[in-house]
Amino acid sequence: MDRLVAKLRTIAELPRAAEQALLGLPFRLKKFDENADLVRQGDRPMECGLLVEGFACRYKLVGDGQRQILSFHISGDIPDLQSLHLPVMDHSLMALTPTTMAFIPHTAVDQVVRAYPEVAAAFWRDTLIDAAVFREWLTGVGRRTAHQRIAHLLCEVFVRMRSLGLVDGESFELPVTQAEVGDALGLSNVHVNRVLQELRHSGLVSWKGRYVAIGDWERLKTVGDFDAGYLHLKPALAA
Amino acid sequence: MDRLVAKLRTIAELPRAAEQALLGLPFRLKKFDENADLVRQGDRPMECGLLVEGFACRYKLVGDGQRQILSFHISGDIPDLQSLHLPVMDHSLMALTPTTMAFIPHTAVDQVVRAYPEVAAAFWRDTLIDAAVFREWLTGVGRRTAHQRIAHLLCEVFVRMRSLGLVDGESFELPVTQAEVGDALGLSNVHVNRVLQELRHSGLVSWKGRYVAIGDWERLKTVGDFDAGYLHLKPALAA
């Protein structure tokens, strides 16, 4: 649960008592293999899943079987928090790496939320930030070129990782395949590969295996038309 | 405020007292011309804007000036409800027709939300449904063809209008230009025009001026790969 508190601290201030209540939440740990579904579209979860360890993503499938990845998630996120108020899942969640989740009963979350309006506000704020990120992705997929989209995604992940203290120098872990990037940005894996090569050759980024390093942050931001405002980070973390 | 209550009834059950509290909310009416901005990206609103009369949309601009429309809104919606918890707007709102808004002070909304957890839950649920729609649009723009996207959008608007009792037979008002549809779906106005002609010729829809009529609902749903689940309507309204 300390991961959860750490995450919420990046977006809101919580009174000590509320943090204690969160730390006391009951949960059930469960491990998942890479590529396993954590929750499926159509499910009616009775618990919220806190991502403790690993990387995950939300996704939807369309009629002809293509996949759209909707968001990436890391330690501290509760990607299905919405199930508290939207009983049936409208998308699925899957593990991008081996993952461990802490499932917290809805009833327990509900109690904390009722007892501490600040927690309710923080959770609500968290889901609102989710929505803000969807809007940004939507404008990217709708109106930006492949180059811009890829640069933008790298900027976003970099800033989010940095706000959680997960960046080492200029580089951070991103255990995502090029095909997955394509599914997130509405591109083919082939095109992602080609654009990535150009970004590398212009020295904007390097990406080897699971690790991305930013080569030229200012230029990458420019190329990606990136402005971190939509992430609604606390000012201290946005720099 | 009765528009607001009517809207919330489509997504949640509220105790009588809570509805009364909502009806008693203070507000300030303001009229806007077609194409006027209601709220701008970067603003820090002190009020929430309830759309009383007219059609509006959320949008963002990208670096080179192109526009992405993020959602359409009708009477009863509070498109900037999020400003309660996200102080600075990450997108703009504009009127698609002459519009009247009722601006309700954040402080007043906050009081009702604290006094009635059911209202807090209903509002939260409303913003979660917003997010669900963004996800669906994202998958459409990312992974569906122009035909599918346009058919899907018409399905969505039809179902939402019907849930509010705003459909007359098979037809409903949609005061949106083809260029605006393009900006919503990540397409050019020219291409929207061509696809729309095909949809008309195959008898799926007719669209004259401000009014759309569904010609073949079943086929339109199939073409648009549409499933209303993501709208999270109460079962009685989803049919």
Add this chain to the structure above:
DNA sequence: CGTGTTATTGACCAACATCAAACTTAGTGG
């Protein structure tokens, strides 16, 4: 009736998809 917005058409073009094959790399079991 003008006048400005919106819809429609045609010609041409570019970004990105698709297909298929070869090449790398990271694991895995012997």
Add this chain to the structure above:
DNA sequence: CCACTAAGTTTGATGTTGGTCAATAACACG
């Protein structure tokens, strides 16, 4: 430690959806 395998990356050739530009036609409205 090495060969083997599967996943991921890279490359090339080719195709298509949908964009851009520019002109014309239809409307809506004062």
